[in-house]
Amino acid sequence: MCGIIGYLGPQEAMPIILDGLKRLEYRGYDSAGMAVIGDHGMAIRRSLGKLKELENKLRQDPLPGQVGIGHTRWATHGRPSEANAHPHQVGEIAVVHNGIIENYLELKEQLLKEGHRFASETDTEIVSHLIVKHLQQGAAYLEAVRLALKEIRGSYALVIINAREPRMLVAARKESPLILGLGEGEYFLASDIPAILPYTRRVIFLEDHDLVVVQDGQYLLQDQEGQKLDRPVNQINWSPAMAEKAGYKHFMQKEIFEQPRALIDTFRGRINPDLGEVVLEEISLTPEDIRGLKKVFLVACGTSYHAAMVGKQIIESLCRLPVEVDLGSEFRYRQPLVDAGTLLIPISQSGETADTRAGLSAGKELGAKTLAIVNAVGSSIARDAGSVFYTHAGPEIGVASTKAFTTQLVALYLIALYLAQHLGRLDRSEIRQRLAQLLKLPTWVQETLDRDHEIREIARRYMTAHNFLYLGRSLHYPIALEGALKLKEISYIHAEGYAAGEMKHGPIALIDEKMPVVVLASRSPVLEKVQGNIEEVAARGGRIIALTESDNYLVQERVESVITVPAVPLELSPIVLVVPLQLLAYHIADLRGTDVDQPRNLAKSVTVE
Numbered sequence: 001m002c003g004i005i006g007y008l009g010p011q012e013a014m015p016i017i018l019d020g021l022k023r024l025e026y027r028g029y030d031s032a033g034m035a036v037i038g039d040h041g042m043a044i045r046r047s048l049g050k051l052k053e054l055e056n057k058l059r060q061d062p063l064p065g066q067v068g069i070g071h072t073r074w075a076t077h078g079r080p081s082e083a084n085a086h087p088h089q090v091g092e093i094a095v096v097h098n099g100i101i102e103n104y105l106e107l108k109e110q111l112l113k114e115g116h117r118f119a120s121e122t123d124t125e126i127v128s129h130l131i132v133k134h135l136q137q138g139a140a141y142l143e144a145v146r147l148a149l150k151e152i153r154g155s156y157a158l159v160i161i162n163a164r165e166p167r168m169l170v171a172a173r174k175e176s177p178l179i180l181g182l183g184e185g186e187y188f189l190a191s192d193i194p195a196i197l198p199y200t201r202r203v204i205f206l207e208d209h210d211l212v213v214v215q216d217g218q219y220l221l222q223d224q225e226g227q228k229l230d231r232p233v234n235q236i237n238w239s240p241a242m243a244e245k246a247g248y249k250h251f252m253q254k255e256i257f258e259q260p261r262a263l264i265d266t267f268r269g270r271i272n273p274d275l276g277e278v279v280l281e282e283i284s285l286t287p288e289d290i291r292g293l294k295k296v297f298l299v300a301c302g303t304s305y306h307a308a309m310v311g312k313q314i315i316e317s318l319c320r321l322p323v324e325v326d327l328g329s330e331f332r333y334r335q336p337l338v339d340a341g342t343l344l345i346p347i348s349q350s351g352e353t354a355d356t357r358a359g360l361s362a363g364k365e366l367g368a369k370t371l372a373i374v375n376a377v378g379s380s381i382a383r384d385a386g387s388v389f390y391t392h393a394g395p396e397i398g399v400a401s402t403k404a405f406t407t408q409l410v411a412l413y414l415i416a417l418y419l420a421q422h423l424g425r426l427d428r429s430e431i432r433q434r435l436a437q438l439l440k441l442p443t444w445v446q447e448t449l450d451r452d453h454e455i456r457e458i459a460r461r462y463m464t465a466h467n468f469l470y471l472g473r474s475l476h477y478p479i480a481l482e483g484a485l486k487l488k489e490i491s492y493i494h495a496e497g498y499a500a501g502e503m504k505h506g507p508i509a510l511i512d513e514k515m516p517v518v519v520l521a522s523r524s525p526v527l528e529k530v531q532g533n534i535e536e537v538a539a540r541g542g543r544i545i546a547l548t549e550s551d552n553y554l555v556q557e558r559v560e561s562v563i564t565v566p567a568v569p570l571e572l573s574p575i576v577l578v579v580p581l582q583l584l585a586y587h588i589a590d591l592r593g594t595d596v597d598q599p600r601n602l603a604k605s606v607t608v609e
Contacts, residue, residue, distance in 0.1 A: 003072040009186025011066035029072035031085035036268020069098035078121030090128035092163040097124040098178040099155035103242040205378035252398030253569035260442035276432030277603030294341035299359040309478035311412035328355030338366040349404035459587035468495040470521035483581030491589040513541040
């Protein structure tokens with residue numbers, strides 16, 4: 001979603017805000033802007049397009065001053081244009097905003113009747129007008145902000161400056177992420193941690209309905225009634241270098257190659273291979289709670305939903321518990337059969353995905369026990385859930401998720417083992433064997449990454465295709481979906497993932513000599529069935545790219561291209577198989593010259609419905 005940064009301190013605000021916006025580019029945007037208060041009052045620069053356009057404007061006409069706000073906008077209300085870019089100024093007030101003001105039309109109609117005039121098509125400008133209205137009616141500044149917030153329905157992360165209060169920042173949040181960074185005599189407000197990592201690692205995660213006032217040398221946290229609040233100060237472990245490309249051409253490429261380390265960080269400290277135990281101290285469920293479980297719900301969106309589809313099969317297989325998988329956007333609007341015997345597991349890299357968060361809230365209201373799988377520490381879903389399993393993947397900047405996905409799969413596997421352990425479904429020797437295999441997983445992933453050059457040459461062979469089909473069965477069907485999603489996200493090639501057994505129920509009509517078909521054909525109980533699918537595609541002239549082991553000659557002799565993968569246990573094979581699909585998508589997109597890290601129309605975290 002959109003990016004926000006605010007600064008107050010002794011340094012020039014403009015370069016700090018611009019640097020922060022660059023670090024938030026991965027979130028997706030179509031315009032950008034900045035407002036700074038200096039000795040001669042407040043001034044604003046805005047531009048359509050990439051940040052370099054704003055940077056050019058600032059180079060020609062800089063904004064001196066030590067207090068300011070900046071924003072990268074991804075259009076929700078109003079088309080992409082300079083007039084719709086943030087900040088939005090009305091009188092002495094300027095605002096940047098992430099989220100959606102749901103009742104903006106009725107508020108706008110009322111404000112128009114009262115004589116207000118609007119310069120944009122956005123819902124955000126409403127906020128500036130509301131504050132000004134209450135100021136004109138005699139309210140003090142902070143009271144005017146509170147009154148405006150009470151009139152708004154919807155989600156928001158807001159940072160506000162007032163030319164009449166030149167050494168003050170005011171911010172508020174509801175259902176959109178916002179953090180306060182504490183430096184040495186300076187303060188930062190941002191929508192995500194990477195924006196402020198070069199300046200401080202001490203942050204406060206603001207919560208819903210929090211209002212923060214930042215002035216020279218102090219900050220004050222309040223609720224929207226003006227009552228003082230205390231929030232913990234968190235120390236962030238990430239170094240600034242973790243959010244940089246470190247020599248890779250793109251963040252996505254870097255994050256693909258970080259996966260062996262990320263997988264280790266996910267299971268580090270959570271397993272005892274010698275004793276055959278999974279130790280998840282972060283889970284607050286008692287043994288009695290676990291034995292009382294009747295059902296598990298996995299709720300997620302996008303790539304995390306594909307992880308949930310894998311998790312369903314593994315949990316059902318190891319724990320013998322029924323598992324349902326729901327899209328967050330569907331779960332919240334139906335009447336799921338959830339009660340105190342249900343474990344609800346929301347999965348979200350950012351921990352801010354609006355639909356997944358709403359699903360968590362709905363499940364809690366129905367009495368479910370909740371355990372979130374999240375990467376971003378201190379995020380909304382992490383705070384709202386009864387327990388949280390942090391994947392510790394580190395910052396993921398590329399919009400197309402890679403290491404977040406594979407670490408979610410490890411998290412789900414560990415949770416399945418943990419539940420099976422407490423349910424008595426697996427004994428210590430069985431868990432010991434599985435943990436010994438898990439320890440080899442980073443090596444298997446690295447072996448796959450070592451084939452990067454071969455995969456790039458295969459990508460070159462198929463980069464001009466207009467359509468791709470991905471086929472998989474059982475645990476590999478969700479990986480076919482994920483492989484297709486990666487390709488269409490970043491290369492803009494139409495791609496579809498199918499359960500291979502469904503090929504004859506429609507997709508087979510599409511297959512001809514122009515259609516690349518990616519088949520997940522590693523060893524599994526259904527390999528013979530997959531080989532039958534390969535024969536069907538080959539008979540129709542399809543161009544088959546198979547993922548299989550190096551000694552699987554029956555598959556290799558029937559296909560056009562082969563990507564070899566290590567032989568691994570079935571439950572871990574989705575993690576290994578998805579890596580070459582990530583590389584294939586990455587290289588096709590790079591060879592086609594698309595914007596890999598910031599694909600069109602996409603945002604990293606979908607924090608609005």
